[in-house]
Amino acid sequence: MNITLSQAEQLISAAKEKAVSIDCKMNIAVVDAGANLVAFARMDGAWLGSLDISIKKAKTARFFDMNSGEIGKLSQPGESLYNIEHSNGGLITFPGGVLVKNSDGEIIGAIGVSGNAVENDHAVAEAGAAAL
Amino acid sequence: MNITLSQAEQLISAAKEKAVSIDCKMNIAVVDAGANLVAFARMDGAWLGSLDISIKKAKTARFFDMNSGEIGKLSQPGESLYNIEHSNGGLITFPGGVLVKNSDGEIIGAIGVSGNAVENDHAVAEAGAAAL
Amino acid sequence: MNITLSQAEQLISAAKEKAVSIDCKMNIAVVDAGANLVAFARMDGAWLGSLDISIKKAKTARFFDMNSGEIGKLSQPGESLYNIEHSNGGLITFPGGVLVKNSDGEIIGAIGVSGNAVENDHAVAEAGAAAL
Amino acid sequence: MNITLSQAEQLISAAKEKAVSIDCKMNIAVVDAGANLVAFARMDGAWLGSLDISIKKAKTARFFDMNSGEIGKLSQPGESLYNIEHSNGGLITFPGGVLVKNSDGEIIGAIGVSGNAVENDHAVAEAGAAAL
Numbered sequence: 001m002n003i004t005l006s007q008a009e010q011l012i013s014a015a016k017e018k019a020v021s022i023d024c025k026m027n028i029a030v031v032d033a034g035a036n037l038v039a040f041a042r043m044d045g046a047w048l049g050s051l052d053i054s055i056k057k058a059k060t061a062r063f064f065d066m067n068s069g070e071i072g073k074l075s076q077p078g079e080s081l082y083n084i085e086h087s088n089g090g091l092i093t094f095p096g097g098v099l100v101k102n103s104d105g106e107i108i109g110a111i112g113v114s115g116n117a118v119e120n121d122h123a124v125a126e127a128g129a130a131a132l
Numbered sequence: 133m134n135i136t137l138s139q140a141e142q143l144i145s146a147a148k149e150k151a152v153s154i155d156c157k158m159n160i161a162v163v164d165a166g167a168n169l170v171a172f173a174r175m176d177g178a179w180l181g182s183l184d185i186s187i188k189k190a191k192t193a194r195f196f197d198m199n200s201g202e203i204g205k206l207s208q209p210g211e212s213l214y215n216i217e218h219s220n221g222g223l224i225t226f227p228g229g230v231l232v233k234n235s236d237g238e239i240i241g242a243i244g245v246s247g248n249a250v251e252n253d254h255a256v257a258e259a260g261a262a263a264l
Numbered sequence: 265m266n267i268t269l270s271q272a273e274q275l276i277s278a279a280k281e282k283a284v285s286i287d288c289k290m291n292i293a294v295v296d297a298g299a300n301l302v303a304f305a306r307m308d309g310a311w312l313g314s315l316d317i318s319i320k321k322a323k324t325a326r327f328f329d330m331n332s333g334e335i336g337k338l339s340q341p342g343e344s345l346y347n348i349e350h351s352n353g354g355l356i357t358f359p360g361g362v363l364v365k366n367s368d369g370e371i372i373g374a375i376g377v378s379g380n381a382v383e384n385d386h387a388v389a390e391a392g393a394a395a396l
Numbered sequence: 397m398n399i400t401l402s403q404a405e406q407l408i409s410a411a412k413e414k415a416v417s418i419d420c421k422m423n424i425a426v427v428d429a430g431a432n433l434v435a436f437a438r439m440d441g442a443w444l445g446s447l448d449i450s451i452k453k454a455k456t457a458r459f460f461d462m463n464s465g466e467i468g469k470l471s472q473p474g475e476s477l478y479n480i481e482h483s484n485g486g487l488i489t490f491p492g493g494v495l496v497k498n499s500d501g502e503i504i505g506a507i508g509v510s511g512n513a514v515e516n517d518h519a520v521a522e523a524g525a526a527a528l
Contacts, residue, residue, distance in 0.1 A: 050327075083347070094344055
C-alpha cells in the first residue's frame with residue numbers, strides 16, 4: 001500500500017492549518033512507502049534551510065519505520081546508532097518526521113515538518129498524519 | 133517579487149488538470165525567484181526518475197531566465213554551451229521547464245514538469261505557468 | 265529586499281580592515297537573501313580550509329535567520345537540533361556567520377568569516393555587517 | 397608565484413568595467429595557482445546559474461593551464477578528451493575561463509566569467525586578465 005497524491009495533499013492541508021493555528025511558518029514534505037517525495041509545500045516566509053530538513057525528516061522516518069525523534073535518541077554519542085546521520089545522503093534525526101499509516105495500520109508513507117522549535121515541528125507533522 | 137505558496141498551488145492544480153486531459157502522469161515542481169522549491173506534486177503512478185528531473189527543469193529555467201529547452205539547443209555537441217549540464221549540481225536542458233511571470237511581466241519563479249514525452253511535459257508546464 | 269554587490273563590497277572592505285587591525289587572515293563571504301554568494305575575498309595566506317567554511321557560515325545564518333553560533337548551541341549532543349549540520353549540503357554552526365540587515369531591519373543577506381579563533385571570526389563578521 | 401587578493405580585486409574591477417561597457421551582468425571568479433577561489437563578484441541581476449559556472453570556468457582553465465574554450469574543442473564527441481567534464485566535480489569547457497600570468501609570463505591563477513553569450517564572457521575575462 002502506498003499513499004496517493006490526493007491523500008498527501010490532505011495531509012499538507014491539515015498540517016498547514018495546524019501551523020497557522022500555532023503561528024508557525026513551515027516546510028512540509030510527504031514521502032511514499034518508497035521514501036520518495038509525493039508532495040511538498042513551503043509556507044511564505046518559512047526558513048529556507050528547513051526545505052531540505054523537512055524532506056530529510058520524512059525520509060528518515062520511513063527509512064527506519066519510526067518517528068525521526070526516536071532515531072535521534074539512539075544516535076547520540078555513546079549510543080548504539082551514533083552518527084547514523086552520515087548515511088543515506090544525510091539523515092535528520094530530531095523530531096518532526098512522523099510515519100503515516102492507513103486505517104489498517106499499514107505504513108504508507110511519512111510526513112516531515114521543519115520551520116520552528118522541534119516540538120512545534122512534531123505537532124504539525126502529527127496533525128498532518130492524523131488527517132487520514 | 134517572489135511567487136507565493138498560494139500561487140504555486142494554483143499552478144500545480146492547473147498543470148494537473150492539463151496532464152489528466154492529455155492522459156499523462158506527471159511530476160510537477162514549482163521554484164521561487166531564488167530557485168528554491170515552493171511546491172511539488174507527483175501524480176499517482178508517475179515515473180519515479182522524473183521526480184528529480186522536474187525539480188531540475190524548474191531550477192534550470194530560473195538559473196538562466198529562459199525555458200529549459202532553449203538551453204538544450206545551445207548545449208548540443210559543437211554548440212556554445214556544450215555540456216553546461218555539469219554545473220549547478222546537474223541541469224536538465226530539454227523542454228518542460230518554463231518561467232513564471234506575474235502580470236507585470238516580472239519573473240517570480242519557474243515550473244518544471246516531467247513524466248512523458250518532452251512535448252507533453254512542456255505543454256503541461258505551459259498550462260501551469262498560464263494559470264496566474 | 266536583497267543586498268547589492270556594492271553593499272557586499274562595502275561589507276568585505278570593513279571586514280578586511282577589522283581583520284588587519286586584529287592581525288588575522290580571513291576568508292570572507294557575503295550571500296544574498298536567497299543564500300547565494302554575492303562576493304568573496306580570501307586574504308593572502310588565509311587558511312585554505314576556511315574558504316568553504318566562510319561560505320557555509322554565511323549560508324547557515326540566512327538558512328535559519330540567526331547567527332551561525334546560535335544554531336551551534338542547539339545542535340550539541342542531547343540538544344534539540346543535534347546533527348542538523350547534515351542538512352543542506354553541510355552546515356557550519358559555530359560563530360562567524362552573521363545576518364545582514366538594512367536600515368529598516370529587514371534581512372537582506374548574511375556574512376560569513378573563517379580563518380582564526382571563532383571569537384575573532386565573529387568579531388570580523390560583526391564589523392562587516394555593521395558597515396551598512 | 398601566486399596571485400594576491402589585491403591583484404584579484406584589480407582583475408574583478410577591470411572585468412566589471414568591461415562588462416558595464418558592453419551592457420552585460422556577469423558573475424566573475426578569480427582562482428589562485430592552486431585553483432582555489434580568491435575573489436568573487438556577482439553583478440546585480442546576473443544569472444543565478446552562472447555563479448557556479450564562473451567558478452568552474454576559472455578552475456577548469458587552471459586545472460589544465462589553458463583557456464576553458466580550448467578544452468571544449470577537445471571534449472566534443474569523437475575527440476580525445478570526450479566528456480572530460482565529468483571529472484573534478486564538474487568542469488565547464490566553453491569560453492570564459494582565462495589564465496592569469498604575471499609580467500614574467502608565469503601562471504599565477506585564472507579568471508572565470510559567466511552571464512551572457514560565451515563571446516562576451518570571454519571578452520570580459522580577457523579584460524580582467526589583462527589588468528595586471
